[in-house]
Every structure is written in C-alpha cells, then in structure tokens.
Amino acid sequence: MSRIAYVNGRYVPHRAARVHIEDRGYQFADGCYEVVAIRNGVCVDAGLHLARFHRSLEALKIKPPMGDAALMTVMREVARRNLVREGYVYMQVTRGAAPRDFAFPAGIKPSLVMTARRKTLIDPRLIAEGIKVITVPDLRWNRPDIKSIALLPNALGKEQAKQAGAFEAWQVDRDGNVTEGTSSNAWIVTSTGEVVTRRADNAILNGVTRQGLIRVIAEAGLKFVERPFSVAEAKAAREALLTSSTNFVLAVVRIDDAPIADGKPGPLARRLGDAYSAYAASGGQDR
Numbered sequence: 001m002s003r004i005a006y007v008n009g010r011y012v013p014h015r016a017a018r019v020h021i022e023d024r025g026y027q028f029a030d031g032c033y034e035v036v037a038i039r040n041g042v043c044v045d046a047g048l049h050l051a052r053f054h055r056s057l058e059a060l061k062i063k064p065p066m067g068d069a070a071l072m073t074v075m076r077e078v079a080r081r082n083l084v085r086e087g088y089v090y091m092q093v094t095r096g097a098a099p100r101d102f103a104f105p106a107g108i109k110p111s112l113v114m115t116a117r118r119k120t121l122i123d124p125r126l127i128a129e130g131i132k133v134i135t136v137p138d139l140r141w142n143r144p145d146i147k148s149i150a151l152l153p154n155a156l157g158k159e160q161a162k163q164a165g166a167f168e169a170w171q172v173d174r175d176g177n178v179t180e181g182t183s184s185n186a187w188i189v190t191s192t193g194e195v196v197t198r199r200a201d202n203a204i205l206n207g208v209t210r211q212g213l214i215r216v217i218a219e220a221g222l223k224f225v226e227r228p229f230s231v232a233e234a235k236a237a238r239e240a241l242l243t244s245s246t247n248f249v250l251a252v253v254r255i256d257d258a259p260i261a262d263g264k265p266g267p268l269a270r271r272l273g274d275a276y277s278a279y280a281a282s283g284g285q286d287r
C-alpha cells in the first residue's frame with residue numbers, strides 16, 4: 001500500500017510530498033506540531049490536542065491554517081487513506097515559505113502537512129518487560145511547554161538513550177529534578193502509593209496522555225500530586241512510568257544503572273496502563 005500525505009490542501013503520494021526549501025520550518029524550526037493517537041480508527045483526545053495546538057500557534061504568533069472542524073476532517077481523512085486503525089497522525093504547521101529573514105515576513109501563509117502511520121500503541125512486550133531510561137541534562141530552551149518542531153536536544157537525548165540500550169532519556173534540570181522524557185512525560189509512585197508527576201509549567205510539555213492519565217487517576221481515587229522529583233527520588237521510588245501518545249503508559253524498570261524496586265513492572269503501572277487503554281478506546285475526554 002502506498003502512503004498518502006496531506007500537503008497544503010492536497011493529498012499526495014508520500015514519496016512525492018514536498019515543501020519549499022525556504023519554508024521557515026526547514027530554516028528556523030519555525031513551527032509546531034501534534035501527534036494524535038489513533039485507536040480503533042478514532043482520534044484519541046482530539047479536543048485536547050487541538051487546544052494545545054492553538055496554544056502553541058498563539059505562542060509562536062502563527063495563524064491557524066484552517067478551522068478546527070477542517071483540521072479534524074483532514075486528520076480523519078489522512079488516517080483513512082493510509083488505512084490506519086491503530087497508530088497516529090502527525091500534523092505540522094510552519095509559518096510558511098518566504099525569502100530567509102529572521103523577522104516574520106509580511107503576508108506569509110502557514111504551511112500545513114499531515115501524515116499518518118500504523119503503530120502498535122499498546123506493545124505487549126514493552127508492557128510485560130517495562131523499559132529502561134537514562135538521565136541526561138535538559139539542554140532545551142525555556143519554553144518546552146510549546147510543542148515546537150525545534151527538537152534537536154530531544155533527538156540528541158533519544159540517540160544517547162539508544163546508544164545506551166535504553167528506550168528513553170529523562171532530561172534533568174539544574175536542580176537535579178527530572179523535567180520529562182525526550183518524547184514523553186515522567187512519573188513516579190512513592191513508597192506511600194502517591195502518584196507524582198511534575199506540574200505542567202513552562203519546563204515541560206503538558207502531554208495529552210498526561211492529562212488523560214490524571215483524569216484516570218482521579219476516577220480511580222488514587223493519591224496524586226504534581227511536584228518536581230529528583231533523579232535520586234526516582235531511583236528509590238516504588239514504581240516509575242512514562243506516558244506519551246505513541247506508547248500510552250509504560251513502566252520504567254531501570255533508571256541509569258539503578259533497577260526500580262525489583263526491576264519488574266509494578267502493579268500500579270499495569271493498572272494505570274489498563275485503565276488508560278480503556279479510556280483511550282472510548283475516545284478519551286471526548287467520550
């Protein structure tokens with residue numbers, strides 16, 4: 001099956017999809033994106049993704065390329081044309097193409113690109129075995145809350161994790177606290193059973209999966225607190241987890257060289273993973 005991409009108003013074969021060499025995304029990383037999980041053919045928490053997308057666009061002063069209903073139509077159509085029942089839609093907007101100049105060119109039209117890909121979101125092996133993370137310094141700018149396409153520190157961190165045989169790199173701020181993964185949010189479960197994740201301030205991306213899991217935790221009546229945690233606290237935690245749209249909820253069983261508890265996925269990771277899967281299967285907060 002040949003893949004289809006959406007590029008500025010047209011559905012084109014993926015291999016022929018192009019934007020201009022002076023697109024500001026290419027030259028300045030001047031744009032933002034969303035990755036929306038597709039489960040049972042349905043976009044999970046599309047409303048939360050669109051809200052975050054608008055927040056990013058506003059922060060970057062980029063005009064929305066089209067209204068939300070049209071964006072939803074294209075998202076569904078890209079998923080449909082690529083036969084994606086389980087996987088994700090990637091949606092990217094840049095300020096557009098214009099002669100290279102740091103300041104925003106007048107009258108520029110945003111570029112919109114969407115692709116879709118099949119992916120197993122709930123991988124039985126990763127769920128059974130859990131995953132390993134390494135820790136790296138957080139090298140990013142001061143606004144990781146904007147889902148910008150400027151992802152070089154994230155790519156460097158992920159490559160370092162890969163070289164170390166790990167699944168993810170947890171980025172660490174100057175105070176020794178974990179901010180988040182390179183493409184996921186970070187969580188721990190304390191010895192008293194409290195589920196902890198960092199507050200969604202400017203230092204992290206407010207993950208849509210993070211927001212969904214907070215809802216799931218509240219519905220399950222579990223203890224939950226938003227606060228920073230250090231690498232040392234994470235290594236000594238009862239359990240550790242990560243969340244993202246492309247992997248939902250995974251147990252972290254090793255941080256650097258420290259096994260978490262007995263080095264196996266803990267009961268809360270499994271329970272939250274199952275509860276989040278059920279939540280996602282019903283469409284998330286749009287249910």
Ligand SMILES: Cc1ncc(COP(=O)(O)O)c(C=O)c1O
Binds near residue numbers: 209
């Ligand atoms: C830096 C970062 N943090 C967190 C996340 C998780 O966000 P979401 O749950 O919306 O996928 C991502 C997703 O790509 C990310 O890039």
